[in-house]
Amino acid sequence: MTDIPSETAEHVPEVVVLRLPQYVRALGDLLRRGVTVVSSHQLGEHLQMTPAQIRKDLSYFGRFGKQGRGYPVNYLLDELRQVLGLERKWNSCLVGVGRLGRAIINYPGFTPEGFNIVAAFDSSPAEIGVSIGSLVIQPIAELEPTIRERDIRIGIVAVPASHAQEVIDQLVGFGVKAMLNYAPIGPQVPDGVRIRNVDPILALQSMTYYLKDN
Amino acid sequence: MTDIPSETAEHVPEVVVLRLPQYVRALGDLLRRGVTVVSSHQLGEHLQMTPAQIRKDLSYFGRFGKQGRGYPVNYLLDELRQVLGLERKWNSCLVGVGRLGRAIINYPGFTPEGFNIVAAFDSSPAEIGVSIGSLVIQPIAELEPTIRERDIRIGIVAVPASHAQEVIDQLVGFGVKAMLNYAPIGPQVPDGVRIRNVDPILALQSMTYYLKDN
Numbered sequence: 001m002t003d004i005p006s007e008t009a010e011h012v013p014e015v016v017v018l019r020l021p022q023y024v025r026a027l028g029d030l031l032r033r034g035v036t037v038v039s040s041h042q043l044g045e046h047l048q049m050t051p052a053q054i055r056k057d058l059s060y061f062g063r064f065g066k067q068g069r070g071y072p073v074n075y076l077l078d079e080l081r082q083v084l085g086l087e088r089k090w091n092s093c094l095v096g097v098g099r100l101g102r103a104i105i106n107y108p109g110f111t112p113e114g115f116n117i118v119a120a121f122d123s124s125p126a127e128i129g130v131s132i133g134s135l136v137i138q139p140i141a142e143l144e145p146t147i148r149e150r151d152i153r154i155g156i157v158a159v160p161a162s163h164a165q166e167v168i169d170q171l172v173g174f175g176v177k178a179m180l181n182y183a184p185i186g187p188q189v190p191d192g193v194r195i196r197n198v199d200p201i202l203a204l205q206s207m208t209y210y211l212k213d214n
Numbered sequence: 215m216t217d218i219p220s221e222t223a224e225h226v227p228e229v230v231v232l233r234l235p236q237y238v239r240a241l242g243d244l245l246r247r248g249v250t251v252v253s254s255h256q257l258g259e260h261l262q263m264t265p266a267q268i269r270k271d272l273s274y275f276g277r278f279g280k281q282g283r284g285y286p287v288n289y290l291l292d293e294l295r296q297v298l299g300l301e302r303k304w305n306s307c308l309v310g311v312g313r314l315g316r317a318i319i320n321y322p323g324f325t326p327e328g329f330n331i332v333a334a335f336d337s338s339p340a341e342i343g344v345s346i347g348s349l350v351i352q353p354i355a356e357l358e359p360t361i362r363e364r365d366i367r368i369g370i371v372a373v374p375a376s377h378a379q380e381v382i383d384q385l386v387g388f389g390v391k392a393m394l395n396y397a398p399i400g401p402q403v404p405d406g407v408r409i410r411n412v413d414p415i416l417a418l419q420s421m422t423y424y425l426k427d428n
Contacts, residue, residue: 025398048402085425085426088426102320103320106316107313178421186261194420196414202236203410205238207368210391212299
């Protein structure tokens with residue numbers, strides 16, 4: 001029991017939450033380079049942000065540094081990892097095991113960061129039962145029980161654009177509240193569900209504008 | 215000769231340019247569904263933006279619709295594709311052909327959108343000369359002549375984090391002005407060079423914040 005209100009998702013603007021993983025990464029880099037204390041100025045140079053912005057962002061989560069002394073890197077990193085829920089593992093499932101889905105399964109970055117793809121689904125009968133690494137492709141009909149049994153909290157969507165919204169709706173219906181979408185659409189999700197789009201084509205198309213007159 | 219100043223990159227805020235590919239995608243979807251005219255209101259629903267924002271964004275590039283009549287989908291799509299330089303093909307090179315780089319080469323989305331990976335480079339002697347699809351992996355020493363000979367305008371970086379900034383600096387030095395970075399770092403580039411980061415881990419880490427108290 002305490003009079004201090006606990007920090008909850010509602011109090012922090014989403015734009016700040018979106019920046020926190022970049023803080024975590026920058027602090028991890030600094031720690032590996034042996035830096036133990038960092039000023040908001042140094043951190044700002046790393047992240048291309050102003051020191052004032054950094055102090056404001058961090059102030060949502062507590063008082064991490066003493067005025068004029070900088071932030072203790074290790075402590076701040078631990079705290080932010082806790083704020084983001086990165087101290088635990090998160091189970092995810094992949095839906096869509098075509099070329100793109102297979103590339104995602106083979107992406108080396110997920111597991112070391114605590115994101116485990118524990119199940120893979122496809123609608124094509126020819127794919128069901130096929131093994132990819134340690135996963136055996138399951139039919140979509142097994143989505144609901146598998147999500148429940150394996151405590152799957154994140155859905156990774158790699159189906160063709162034409163089926164992506166339908167799959168996302170199914171995942172939402174089965175209680176998945178966080179999704180990583182690789183299909184080239186701008187999907188709709190209800191309030192309380194988060195979705196992030198990984199879309200290299202949009203990224204490329206936003207640069208050719210600057211190339212075309214060169 | 216004309217008195218009307220030509221539309222140039224400098225006049226348009228980057229945040230507007232970043233949205234244009236989403237307009238292009240939405241208009242393409244509408245066209246495939248047989249829609250020939252779209253209001254800023256409908257387009258706004260599609261893109262989760264206000265009609266006023268859409269009218270303002272598009273006003274940078276000309277007068278596309280008649281007041282109260284909506285935008286002709288086909289015409290607007292063609293114009294925006296031209297604005298973004300999407301009517302031509304763009305050659306790119308991949309640097310870093312580990313697991314991630316191989317996944318990128320196999321990513322099915324680039325070529326149909328006009329982005330061709332025409333060369334692949336790696337620093338590991340064991341990889342040089344190995345074929346992946348139609349590409350033969352080249353040594354980094356061949357980066358400069360290949361960029362020149364193949365008119366490579368985009369660099370795709372998939373080396374380990376520890377080497378990414380160095381590779382990006384090399385590409386900048388050889389005149390590459392647009393980069394897609396898959397390494398988990400926040401790279402620095404000089405003015406006049408654009409870089410976009412594709413980073414599913416950052417995306418996942420920005421969602422677990424909302425999952426952790428559920």
